[in-house]
Amino acid sequence: MHHATEPVIVTRDLRMRYGDRYVLQGIDLEAYPGQIIGYIGPNGAGKSTTVKIMLGLVRGYTGEVKLFGQDLSEEAYAYKRRIGYVPEVVELFDNLTACEYLTFVGELYGLTYEEADSKALRLMAMFELESVYHARINSFSKGMRQKVMLIASLLHNPDVLFLDEPLSGLDANSVMVVKEIMTQLAAQGKTIFYSSHIMEVVEKISSRIILIDGGRIVADGSFEELKAQSQEGSLEQIFNQLTGFHAYKQLAEQFVSIVREG
Amino acid sequence: MRDFASLKLLDRTKRLFAAFGVDYPIMRRMLQVKLTMDSRRVPTVIAQTSNKKKEADTGGPLPDVNYFIRSLWLYALLGLILVPFVVMGDNYMFQAAIVFGMFMFLIATSMISDFSSVLLDLRDKSILHTKPVHPRTIHAARTVHILIYLSFLTAALAGPSLLAGAIRHGLAFLLLFLIEVVLANMLIVVLTALLYIVLLRLFDGEKLKDMINYVQILLSLVIAVGYQVVARSFEWMELQVNFLFQWWHVFVPPIWFAAPFELLLHGDRSAPTLLLTVLAVLIPVLAMLLYGKLIPVFERNLQKLADQGAMRASRKSRFADRAARLLCRTSEERTFFRFTLNMLKGEREFKLKTYPSVGFSIIFPFIFLYSAFSDMSWEDFSGSRSYITIYFSGMLIPTVAYMMKFSGTYKGAWIYGVAPVSHRQVIVTGVLKAALLRLFAPVFAALAVIFAALFGLRILPDLVAVLLAMLLYAYLCFNVFNRELPFSHAFEGATGGGGVAMFGLVLLIVAFALAHVAITFIPFGAWGYALLLLAANWFVWRRRSPVAASSSKNAAM
Numbered sequence: 001m002h003h004a005t006e007p008v009i010v011t012r013d014l015r016m017r018y019g020d021r022y023v024l025q026g027i028d029l030e031a032y033p034g035q036i037i038g039y040i041g042p043n044g045a046g047k048s049t050t051v052k053i054m055l056g057l058v059r060g061y062t063g064e065v066k067l068f069g070q071d072l073s074e075e076a077y078a079y080k081r082r083i084g085y086v087p088e089v090v091e092l093f094d095n096l097t098a099c100e101y102l103t104f105v106g107e108l109y110g111l112t113y114e115e116a117d118s119k120a121l122r123l124m125a126m127f128e129l130e131s132v133y134h135a136r137i138n139s140f141s142k143g144m145r146q147k148v149m150l151i152a153s154l155l156h157n158p159d160v161l162f163l164d165e166p167l168s169g170l171d172a173n174s175v176m177v178v179k180e181i182m183t184q185l186a187a188q189g190k191t192i193f194y195s196s197h198i199m200e201v202v203e204k205i206s207s208r209i210i211l212i213d214g215g216r217i218v219a220d221g222s223f224e225e226l227k228a229q230s231q232e233g234s235l236e237q238i239f240n241q242l243t244g245f246h247a248y249k250q251l252a253e254q255f256v257s258i259v260r261e262g
Numbered sequence: 263m264r265d266f267a268s269l270k271l272l273d274r275t276k277r278l279f280a281a282f283g284v285d286y287p288i289m290r291r292m293l294q295v296k297l298t299m300d301s302r303r304v305p306t307v308i309a310q311t312s313n314k315k316k317e318a319d320t321g322g323p324l325p326d327v328n329y330f331i332r333s334l335w336l337y338a339l340l341g342l343i344l345v346p347f348v349v350m351g352d353n354y355m356f357q358a359a360i361v362f363g364m365f366m367f368l369i370a371t372s373m374i375s376d377f378s379s380v381l382l383d384l385r386d387k388s389i390l391h392t393k394p395v396h397p398r399t400i401h402a403a404r405t406v407h408i409l410i411y412l413s414f415l416t417a418a419l420a421g422p423s424l425l426a427g428a429i430r431h432g433l434a435f436l437l438l439f440l441i442e443v444v445l446a447n448m449l450i451v452v453l454t455a456l457l458y459i460v461l462l463r464l465f466d467g468e469k470l471k472d473m474i475n476y477v478q479i480l481l482s483l484v485i486a487v488g489y490q491v492v493a494r495s496f497e498w499m500e501l502q503v504n505f506l507f508q509w510w511h512v513f514v515p516p517i518w519f520a521a522p523f524e525l526l527l528h529g530d531r532s533a534p535t536l537l538l539t540v541l542a543v544l545i546p547v548l549a550m551l552l553y554g555k556l557i558p559v560f561e562r563n564l565q566k567l568a569d570q571g572a573m574r575a576s577r578k579s580r581f582a583d584r585a586a587r588l589l590c591r592t593s594e595e596r597t598f599f600r601f602t603l604n605m606l607k608g609e610r611e612f613k614l615k616t617y618p619s620v621g622f623s624i625i626f627p628f629i630f631l632y633s634a635f636s637d638m639s640w641e642d643f644s645g646s647r648s649y650i651t652i653y654f655s656g657m658l659i660p661t662v663a664y665m666m667k668f669s670g671t672y673k674g675a676w677i678y679g680v681a682p683v684s685h686r687q688v689i690v691t692g693v694l695k696a697a698l699l700r701l702f703a704p705v706f707a708a709l710a711v712i713f714a715a716l717f718g719l720r721i722l723p724d725l726v727a728v729l730l731a732m733l734l735y736a737y738l739c740f741n742v743f744n745r746e747l748p749f750s751h752a753f754e755g756a757t758g759g760g761g762v763a764m765f766g767l768v769l770l771i772v773a774f775a776l777a778h779v780a781i782t783f784i785p786f787g788a789w790g791y792a793l794l795l796l797a798a799n800w801f802v803w804r805r806r807s808p809v810a811a812s813s814s815k816n817a818a819m
Contacts, residue, residue: 057388081394091389093385104292108292108393
């Protein structure tokens, strides 16, 4: 692969263990501006650990991690200004109003209150949420919270986005909008690191797919490349094949037969 | 968002923070957000005492009221307890040691119960630590957040004795007291952080939360019993103890803090006093320096709270199984019996609200027994009818009955509506039986054994009668309160605790006890009473009383 620009994310032989359990067993990857990377793998494969390491939330790894060409040291924090993050679990200070929460986050990212406020309100309006801008978040539905999280991750115009299941809880129309937003952000040269369990979506929007299993990268390439390698028709099938899971039919049969008992 | 007076005051120390490399404006902003959130939260401990009914659902924003600040009068009241010890004499070593002992205990326990949510807020991790802010600033915000509350708490607790001390002993006393209170607080903050680090090391997630829960329960119990102690404390006022230095005093912080009073106000320059004074100043300062090093360790271990911890397969308990078969008649009732036992095991907030009354139920019979015993010989005592105080073990029953409908996970109650349960009554009796077995049975069993030892086996028929009376009483309590399904309401809805009905039910215990005393004047009266109660129990427990069909309205959605 040839890239005119420098990689924004580089990891070399990234390993991490909790107690005697290795969560990551040598992750090597490079991510470039403009890529939408579908980061997929079974539960417990190490996806979120990788992301948390890059965000500086998890320490104690071995190997090299570079963001924006800078080594991730214990003290590094300024680089986070260029990162947006939507965690899998919707965690926010939900007894604040949307306005209060978003301006606070904006200010943490270095915006002024006025900038953050005006931007947040206009972005909320895009999702038709301007009427609840001053309502407490704990009265919001799951989809509304997810939209607030998305806005909070984008207020400061980050260069790299880590999105963990960003579409969960959104209705079909909002899904379309968010997918299009991601495509356009990537076209502007932003890097999107996208984790999801919904293979159809990953297949459609990712320009590159990284599949990890058991703490190792087992596939890396565009959907077409993966398809050519594994001779399977859909990403779901490729996923099953590469993670060594073939028994879904038998498993389902067993499941149903247990249900039918008694 | 409001600007807080405490933050405006903090602005004056801006330079100090900057000198330590803290981004002051960002820290201030974090504090503002935290304080705003606090003002919208009803802390559990306070929710217990406040009768403030929360508006149904969060339709319109509630006015921001900081319930902690609102509850400060309660702490000021507690602070009054310290006043007699401050004013009673000139024996500083003795008085100040007691005052600081109580003060430090109260501060430390409320640090753990009220501030553990602040210290252990995991959302900080994913919300704040992902932002381009130096961790030092985040740590500073957390520490200052705690300090703000600590100063309110300290002002409320120490305020009365500061004032009394200034009047009684003069301004020098006031100044010294003030400085030492700050030193004591420093020590407590560090010790609390240390305690958490040790707990975080030893336990993970759920276990740790359980430990905190038990400390909270202990606090509620101590505060309540504390009120009892005050009454007796006036007897101690006469007491004058001569202070003699012992080597172990070196390990008792409240005694350190007593020494400077002797040194500076009485001019006692003996070696022990000097040594203790040095400890009083040096140790808190050293502790503060240690704290700076500890905070990162603390943060690193904090992640463990989120961990699930080692999963131990909870096998179906044999005991619960046997009890269910013995006590329940239908399989549906058994299901709810087992369900309740499991729910009660995990409900922290339920424990927080009911376990203190479980504690009272153990303590109260002895408190009354003690007053009876104090003016009797042993022979008279063990032959008396004082065992009747065992009736006070029933005090937990109305509280439990009232609390059964609440749960931290009340939203799960939709399952009652969806599941094909034939008869609502089986839910209520199954739940009631489980609650009695889990909470009342151990208390009563322990008391019965102790009372039998004190009064002899002659009280056996009486104990049987008491047990039967309590079962009848429990049935009554549950029918007064349990018009709703169990675990189907949010705790926030719990008002003062049942109000008039609760008071009436407690009086009913007294009625039961008096009836019992009256009947013991008839020969074999206790047996007759027991038989009567057995019949009454048989009648009510078999009856299928209709339970109001107001289903899980709170649980819908």
